[in-house]
Amino acid sequence: MTGSLAIACAQLNPTVGDLAGNLEAARAARRAAGAQGAELVVLGEFSLSGAPLEGLARQPDFLDACRGAATALAADTADGGPAVLFGVPWRDGPRVFSAACLAEGGAVSAVQRKVLLSSAEEGIFDRGELPGPIRFRDVAIGVLLGDDLATEEVAECLEETGAELLVALTASSWHPGRQDQRLNAAVARVTESVLPLVWTNLVGGQDELVFDGASFGLNRDGSLAFQMAAFAEGVSLSRWRRSGEAWSCGEGERAVLAEGxxxxxxxxxxxxxxxxxxxxxxxxxxxxxxxxxxxxxxxxxxxxxxxxxxxxxxxxxxxxxxxxxxxxxxxxxxxxxxxxxxxxxxxxxxxxxxxxxxxxxxxxxxxxxxxxxxxxxxxxxxxxxxxxxxxxxxxxxxxxxxxxxxxxxxxxxxxxxxxxxxxxxxxxxxxxxxSWAPTGLPDTVPLDDILAALFERGLGCAEVAESAGVEPAVVRQVAARLLAAEGTRRQAAPGPTFGRRGGASDMRLPIVDRWGGAKENKDTS
Incomplete structure (x- = not known):
């Protein structure tokens, strides 16, 4: 029975569609991890394809090319070096999944399909079945992808079917407070399953998203095993040892994350x-x-x-x-x-x-x-x-x-x-x-707060006015301009939105409408 396992997390910065470039980055990470003594290299979700894929994930030629890149990376593992666990879109007949592939001994030995999809992934990917663990060197590894970590469903199934260690592959974009959300979800899954966890993320900007890396590991008691840096590519080795039926990590990297x-x-x-x-x-x-x-x-x-x-x-x-x-x-x-x-x-x-x-x-x-x-x-x-x-x-x-x-x-x-x-x-x-923005607003009006409450939180004018401590007429004036400016907003150049409404996939307002509720002198909400 294997008593130790050296796992390297590789935070990569893939470019959507650049399969050749992404494959070479994965190969370079594998070489670097092998030089550190890694037995298994874990990459992020969509590490070979880049993310977000949106409609590209349904293009047959692209999916065939992704399968080819996965096969090429797997072939490299015939050299006796470390195995690789990586993320890639995977087609099974008419169905398309976000998948994790284990490459060892020159071939893909296991494919795990994502179970829980985000709202942005619905209609693009299909849901996989609840999985059991995959075996690597006599270790039962429970693999999760992205939102599989959001609830107890997948981790619980993996624990009940014999997993000894959880490994999560993610493409998790950054916004203020995001790392706390991740850690809370990770600690919850560790606490429920009493299994340690390795969490690996992408890094880099892509359209309106920024992936920050910040990969980490947790011991089975929820303590931090290692922490990689944010907003930077890198490869970090963690050494895990078995004591009885439990795995724990020796002292790993402890990067200090930027805040605020x-x-x-x-x-x-x-x-x-x-x-x-x-x-x-x-x-x-x-x-x-x-x-x-x-x-x-x-x-x-x-x-x-x-x-x-x-x-x-x-x-x-x-x-x-x-x-x-x-x-x-x-x-x-x-x-x-x-x-x-x-x-x-x-x-x-x-x-x-x-x-x-x-x-x-x-x-x-x-x-x-x-x-x-x-x-x-x-x-x-x-x-x-x-x-x-x-x-x-x-x-x-x-x-x-x-x-x-x-x-x-x-x-x-x-x-x-x-x-x-x-x-x-x-x-x-x-x-x-x-010049055509709301005029005559007092200098003390918290314009940012009003806009956030109207556009992102979806509150009515009366409620916003009360919380902001301003006259309802002031809020209606801002709301009217917000509604009228939708057509212009859709023409805006892309840029990081940090999880706030207004990204390309968000709910939109009509460009042409005759709703006058925000323009009326009385509130009708």
């Missing part, structure tokens, strides 16, 4: 870095302005990509554009960021002459700025990035021409707190709200 604003900043930076790199680019182009949001987004880009890979864009014209002050140029020079200043006056005048009316309407040059930004980015093969807070996006602000917005999930107050750690950024004013 530090974690929020790291998540934004990682999301930005990976969007640019996974889009096939190396450089970002950002419109610069003398306000906290635009400048903070530029500072994030410098941290993510390096100043040499960031360019600033300032558009000037006869009517004036927000980003045209000398302060932005001075800041860029101090950070080593090259700046291109474009004068739009002649272009604006030419369009106005050709159209017979103002080319930009009411002095708003955003459409022309967007066109210039897109041309400049394409000319230099750069990814156009913007910085617009969630507060302004919810009220209908636009970021035309941009392909990514690292501030998409942050309310204006959160941006101000994050920027406040930089003495230069802390002195900058917040950008003004759009």
């Amino acid at each position: 604003n530090d974690a929020l900043r790291l998540a934004c930076v990682l999301g930005l870095r990976d969007f640019v790199r996974k889009s096939g680019g190396q450089r970002a182009l950002l419109p610069l302005a003398d306000d906290a949001e635009a400048r903070f987004a530029a500072a994030m880009a410098v941290e993510a990509l390096g100043a040499e890979n960031v360019s600033g864009f300032i558009a000037r014209g006869s009517r004036g554009v927000r980003a045209q002050t000398s302060g932005a140029e001075a800041w860029a020079a101090s950070r080593g960021v090259a700046v291109e200043v474009v004068d739009l006056a002649e272009a604006s005048a030419a369009l106005e002459a050709a159209l017979g009316v103002s080319a930009c309407g009411d002095g708003d040059q955003e459409p022309l700025v967007a066109l210039a930004l897109g041309i400049a980015a394409a000319r230099r093969d750069e990814v156009p990035v913007t910085g617009v807070s969630r507060t302004r996006l919810l009220l209908g602000a636009t970021a035309p021409g941009a392909r990514f917005n690292p501030l998409k999930g942050l309310y204006a107050g959160e941006v101000a707190k994050l920027a406040g750690s930089d003495p230069v950024l802390a002195r900058l004013p917040a950008p003004g709200l759009p």
